Amino acid sequence: MSNQQRCDYLIIGAGIIGLALARELKNRFPAADILVIDKEADVAFHGSGRNSGVLHAGFYYSADSLKARFTREGNRMMTDYVTGRGLAINRCHKVVVASDLNEIEGVQELQRRGERNGVDVRIIDEQELAEIDPNAKTTGIALYSPTTATVDPGQVCHALKDDLEAAGVRFLFGQGYLKRQGDAAILTTGGLVLEAGLTINAAGLYADTVARDYGFSQHYTIIPFKGIYLKYTGTDKPIRTNIYPVPNLKNPFLGVHYTVTVDGTIKIGPTAIPAFWRQNYAGLEHFRLGELLEILGWESRLFLGDNFGFRSLALSELKKYDRSYFTGLATKMVKQINTAGFNQWSKPGIRAQLLNTATKELVQDFVVEGDRHSIHVLNAVSPAFTCSFPFAAWVVDHFVLKQ
Template identity: 35%
Template sequence: MYDFCVIGGGIVGVATARRLVERYPGARLVLVEKAAGLGVHQTGHNSGVIHSGIYYEPGSLKAELCRQGAQWTKDFAAAQGIPYDVCGKLLVATDAAEYERMLALYERSVTNGVKVELLDAAELVRREPRITGVGALFVPGTGIVDYRKITAALAEQVRAAGGEIVLGAEITAIEESGTAVTVSGPSGAWTARTLVVCAGLQADRMARLAGLPIDFRIVPFRGEYYQLPRERAGLVRTLIYPVPDPNLPFLGVHLSPTIDGELTVGPNAVLGLAREGYRKGSVDLRDAREIVGFPGMHRVARTHVKTGLRELRNSLFKRGYLAECRRYCPELTSADLRPRPAGIRAQAVLRDGTLVHDFMIERTARSVHVLNAPSPAATSAMPIAEYIVDRI
């Protein structure tokens, strides 16, 4: 009998395990992960940005936890000797419509308590000579880090406190009684007084196994990246983002310096047909059937047909992808865009077709389920863990 069982070895699951052994010294804890390693899905397939919290609805979990998490991530990286860089971020408006949306973001940043500078076109070019636009927001607190290293350091702290981490263990059944929860699969069974599920791309399936009356599906969106040749990595000094569409949970194709000295371009957002299929064209029949058969996805397709077709075109043809980047960085060429591994975003979609923007966490008597935790979940991992543990 364990005191706590955590399902999921991404950064949110590992952070939660670390907070539990910290809050309850001597407690017996086991973390169970299906993959052969930790942080292999969303944690290990993102652009490594330490987000500041500028985008999110005031009062939302994302707005509050991201702001806390940005500082925690920097402090933890510094304490553990993990490289990070607070390089700042520019959100670039390229036309009048984007400029108006940018001003709205500026007001939101003030409400959310995020430090931001409003720049005109001349100041934008002075700071980043290769970038053009009619104006920009500069977010000085945004940074970059390798979240796999953050996850590995957290895991070491879990083990040092006596927690167990079991890899290669898929969970196919969850049974909750009045006194405990048993999770089991081909590799074995584990019983604990309290269960925390941080299953990311499999969050809805784990919730159904636990008997939660959910009315959503996790829909995978592929985020396809390119990277520039190493000799072009100094093209920009800061992160360069477009002004996002407020009706979508995606931030658009951006230029991102990485902590290992690369310069990436991406991601786009293409509907995926495999939750864990990172190669282009990957199809998992079970995943595809669930997507096609879910009424909420039909409504998403009707509402966002124009956006979906544009993203698909840009996925199939590099020229369209390049055009997105050249709106703010006109000197980029097709030869600059070299393949880089894709990521997959776990996006909760409600039956009415709503794309869930905020983090979504539900509970039963003896379990807590993180049902929607896309970006900025990596930045927010420890505050999310604190939020979960406060509710146990």
Template identity: 55%
Template sequence: MKHYDYLVIGAGIMGLTTARELKSRFPHKKVALLEKESDIAMHASGRNSGVLHAGFYYTADSLKAKFTKLGNQALTQYCENQNLKINKCGKLVIAANEQELNGLQLLKQRADLNGVPLLWVDETEIKSIDPNASTYQKALFSPTTSTIDPLEVCHALKNENARNGVEFHFNTLYKGHDKDVIITNRELLQASCVINAAGLYADKIAHDYGFGTKYTIIPFKGMYLKYEKNKTDVVTNIYPVPDLRTPFLGVHFTKTVDGGIKIGPTAIPALWREHYSGMKNFNFLEFITILFYEAKLFLNHSSHFRRIASDEIKKYKKSNFISLSRKLIRKIDEEGFGEFMRPGIRAQLLNKETLELVQDFVVEGDHRSMHILNAVSPAFTCSIPFAEHVVDSVIQKQGGRLTADE
């Protein structure tokens, strides 16, 4: 039976950066990554929008505010150091009417509190940034928002981890544990400490260890439409003023790392955890459980779920989806959009007691196991400092005994 000092479950962006951080601090410790798929980033991380967010949406006392600013800087530097593609195109947040100007003001206040550059721009300045952007009187411009290729970043992290001695166990599904013995579909593994970065299944693994019992994962399907006519009709990322009472930012234009244009995403409530299309990956128990909680959310209108569900389901109709994006720009060829791109699933944490869709990151555990329960957007942006936080939490639970020399 192989023994590891640290066994990380899940080879998405959080698992990869956590393994990297462990090896950086403790180069002589044995670290392994356990992944049920055949390669890294097969789910949310590999289907990510690719936007490196700046960090102005979040309240100053949140982990998201802290890690988004630091993560934007860290991933930008990582891409530059590794010669990975990055498109420093910025982002415009535009207002549709007088009321939404108040929303822009709130975002500006949060940016100032978080120490994030965010600039007021008038209509003349907006035209110099993106002539096609449409706003009411003024907008906000984020100069530090960029786009990257999420798969390229994840594979760079995989290669770095492999060079540093991290062992990968692919096609290996966590089935349970008996104290420090991890039971999988392939073999038994022994680990002094388990770090759970399993995304859509993080809550189930946490429950096995007695953590996160008041939480469950509710999946939301995110889809984009690619604009196939050209790469020039939109120059920068263009976002609406978001409803900050919900975890979602609304339909927007994303300028991809290769200069392409796409609109999205949806946030459609899914009916099982890997509900990407049709009946593929259908799981009856997941279906019943998720439907139960979604029904509770709908009936109680908790976290504005009834409105979210009603609005989001309409986006399955392509014309409705495109019409929402039309509000952000002066003109676009509606016939220039292709079909829906490969969907992703957002693992959104739900507090079962309060029926709240949890908006900040949540990590629970002890010296034997640590569980990343809520790593929702912008977790990709936040991944490097978030991983530092997770490792800090492990060391703290272990009594702060570990040093880089051990």
């Protein structure tokens, strides 16, 4: 293999966003030479292969947000892709329950958002909730989402890879981004020089650092949050549907909830524990001193200033390492549960959450920056998996075609 290659479109990152972008570009420009690179050995090694696989409906987000539009459309498009491709899907639906009278207004606000976003949601009473899931518990009312489902995110990503390779898209694994070389080329960690008509950065946890090489992400940095679930290992099935609490809409985390996975496994979570380096999965794995110092510096500032309630968020999340505390949060949403059955930690994932360094606020919507040489997907957090297909179409419309 020559150490110098050229392509029309170079995509950095083989997660769901990179794959969706390659798919959209190939659909629009069938003759284009598209190359996808990744530092790992295959697709979906990080967030895209470690998320819950929930296809969200789109009722959490304000109507003027990109997330609202892309989640509604993405739910339909991903469901169509999965069913058309013969992949696994669990149409387990979802309910949002109120733990007390103070949360009823929150349920009603989610309904209003869902209706404004054109999402199929409705308020149900306790009797109808019992018909959907006899074990779910609420105060007065709950919100029902019939279009929420779960899929296997790794299976979806590998199916997309197979489709793309069949269409002529090229993949290079074990080739991460190392540095920029002029306007049109990059040097990879494997020593390759790759020249492209347009470079698209979908590097997830490292998207901001790649973008800064091109003069972008000047007011943003990634703050990583570790997400872990607890799996239920009992032989019974005490939960039928996804059960969520009323979230704090001021931050992007949805709180501890029950997820029924594509194979029927029940789990609670996730955590949103501030991580200390970008791939801080377990122990000192992937430890980088520079990342530790930079991220700890930002987290210390946010903690001391209590920006967006970071101090209480961090302290409450750290307590979730205590399994009894973690499971206790989930008991409020059900009538009965054997908490001892939740005894197996899932593979951790890291959420690449963008921080606006000027305002010291977590960015809740998609952020993309770019010019005629490069495009940078800086914030593609949850529910990016659900949103990936329409989001990719939007990037092509608003950035690729306007070059």
